[in-house]
Amino acid sequence: MSECSRKDLAELIHAYELGLLSDEKRAEVEMHLLECDDCFGSAQKTAEASRLLKFHPETRDQVRALRIEHSSVAEPIGRRGISWRWAVPSLVTVAVLLVLVLKDWRVDIRPRETVVAAENRVIVLPFNDLVQPVDSCRFGSIIAGLLVTSLSESHNLSVVSSQYVSDLLAQQHISPSGQSADASTTMAIARHAGAQWMVTGTVTQLRPELTINAELVEVATGTVKLAVQGKGAGDSALFTAGDRLAARIKTALLPSAPASGIRDRAIAEITTGSPEACQEYMRGIDLWQRMYIDEAGPHFRRAIALDSTFAMPYYYLSMLAVGAERLALNRLAMKFIDRAGTRDGYLIRSRSAFLDGNLDEGIRILSAFVTRYPDDKQPLLQLARVEYTLGRYDSALSHLQTAIFLDSSYAEAYNLLAYTFDRMGDFDDALRASDRYVALAPNDANPYDSRAQLYALNGRPDKAIEAYRQALAIKPDFFSSLAYLGIMYIFNRNYSEAESCFVALAGSLAPSSEASSRLYLAYIPAYAGKFEKALTLLKQYEAQDSVAQAISSLSFKRHFEAICLEADGRPVEAVTAMERCLAAGPTDIGDSYRRKTYLIHLLVKVGEIEKARRLTSELKHVLDSSGVSQAPYWCALGALAAADGQVDSSVYWYSRAAEMGDQFYDRLMAGRAYLRVGKLADAVSTFELLLSRYTSPRMFWCPESVKLHYYLGQAYERSNWNDRALRQYELFLDIWKNADSGIAERDDALQRVQRLQQQP
């Protein structure tokens, strides 16, 4: 066989095989293959394998899931142990925070290769409503949901969760009501879920008597083991019929189950007695599972209005609320916990423990949940979220791996996985997980929003903007994307686009969206160095918040007012603003610690050292008693040490705080401390890191965010990197080219630029 004379074309063969060439190049390669025996022979050997790689969906899925080992590259400063999400001064992100929490997601992407039907594992699919084929009431889904709740009470049955069923239906492009699913599809879904048994059915009559027909089918053979009819009349017809069906299914599946002596609780006892409340709740859950959490809120509220003892809507609403309201709603969920099934009870109790600051207890409850329902992915995701929030990314990864093993198409798990990878410093894998998340939920806005945040956290604001826009193309009023897109536009100094985002945000359904929008609008002049204008706006907005009783928002605006006042050279007024901020009312405990730290910094700045010491002692006492991170206290110690002239101690305390939690403010103060003592390499790396992240907390501290260029310029200049220094000063001056006059840093930067430009 003659040897190939066109090595350039021979090199393209694999790209050709994979379909990665342009039409022109493909034709060139094929013409070469037509004439070259050597290349043709080689291409024939790998033809079938290449076809699998190119066309075969299952093979492609498995290639996607290949684990690519990663070398242990030195981790960039600050990538581990961050909790920037929690630093988001959020009202700003009441909802955004929650979205982030919910979006919480390393993949050793190893989807379960062989799904083995577990013994007595049951999947309940949405019933077909023959009476109302359009099924706007989602009656069939409600019945299925109630059956899942009832059957899950049995210790001898493993019931596939409603969420997993919903996910599987969505993957098959079947509506949550399951109305368009045919028999072969439902069997395929049941097999995918590893179920031994499948419950399907139809609603055949609503009045005078509700009549539901159900079938219990053995998935492996398709044999109908039980065909049963459940009937009920009156207001409780739905629940009566559901109880009868559940009882018959349990008897059929567990004929010789030992009597526990405990009566099976009726569905109405562990959910709600109101069909309307149940319907509202199910609609809320559907939206929640698709991350449209703000839209879900009204449904949960209506469910509670219809049945004030319905526990689960309180649970979900507490996740939407902040501050005192969150605690109150969770207390109500706990109060009515007897009106929740076992599965839901674990969720309520674990959340309650977390809100009480009892992390160990919360984790213990979730672990018990996993033990009780080993095939349920939801508690695994919850555990991963907790570990992620605590900065224990390896543990989070482990839980996510297990969840993905249970369901290789668990979109939410991939979402958290992407964030977890990012925190572990593995941006490539983060993007892979994000891609998978997008592929699993291409019609939802949240996957694009998550991807945008990954880009924003990794210094790619333009890509972030693009992804946020993709999210908004799907859902134009998506709170998180609108808010962050506006913030990205401010970083890009496209202030008019930013304003239009925030104006649109005011009309979103998210709670306190108007109040959040007003805070964001004040960022625009502040970022441009127009503090007078920002302060005027804030006064006006604070008045509006007071009228609207938007207490949480008011606290944030006063905090931001203090930041602007300090930047404007008015630290005494800033102290007053912070004191008013702390007096504004209850807000998240974590926020109040942070605010005290900033107040201590301001007090030191105006010379009120004793008051600052007293406040620091109080802060220490509160942090000790609540068992939370000491980072705010360390930051306060950093300020006091600087006031005492103990610069090394100051650096120590600030850097310790910065490494603890990766809060923007802590890291900023650490960077400034490094600069003061001449630890230039540390200062440069800290400022460079902060400038690479386009986050909401960075925008909240926008005067300092802009000054990062000035600080970095100084660090470069003192390191004799004059060209870099000049660039940073110029950037700084350009952002503040129309700023208020009299800003000391701006005047100093002008002089430094002149000096550097005069140097040979």
Next chain:
Amino acid sequence: MSAEYLNRLYRDALSGDLTAQTALFDYLSARFRLFVRHRVWNSVDAEDVVQEALVTICREYKTLEITTSFAAWAYKVLDFRVLAYVRSRKNIETRTVEGADGLDGLPAPAVDSDLQHRLLACLQRICGLNRRYGRALTLHAQGYDTTEICRRIEIKENTFYSLLHRGRAMLQHCLETGEIK
């Protein structure tokens, strides 16, 4: 072999040499089959396209005066058949009513599960050694095109092709011997 060899077969076939004609069509059909199967997943459809192209060539090559390259002309015939097939598939996919013959519902082509298993096993091992190749393949499997893959793994297009070429050599060796070279 070369274009000259093919053109010689063509000229001999034109002059009535049946042996040359048989050799010519054997030569073309093997290559055409390879090309089409890289563009058409369904093996039955792929074979149809190849046969249609060969019939067209067989019918017309004696009636046309091909002054340049027979290979180029024959390839063009095939390319048109593939394009026609692709267009017809698009029409089928956009139809809302199911095909009357029910053929659209034919099951997906069977795959060689042993090959699939060996392929994945080899890739797993190769990707452990050549991470960039692995990364390129996973991105390809996710649907990214050359430009996007190059951007993501931050390499130039020519480097990307070389990367694939080396990966392919390892894959071919592994598939043949079960070992990684």
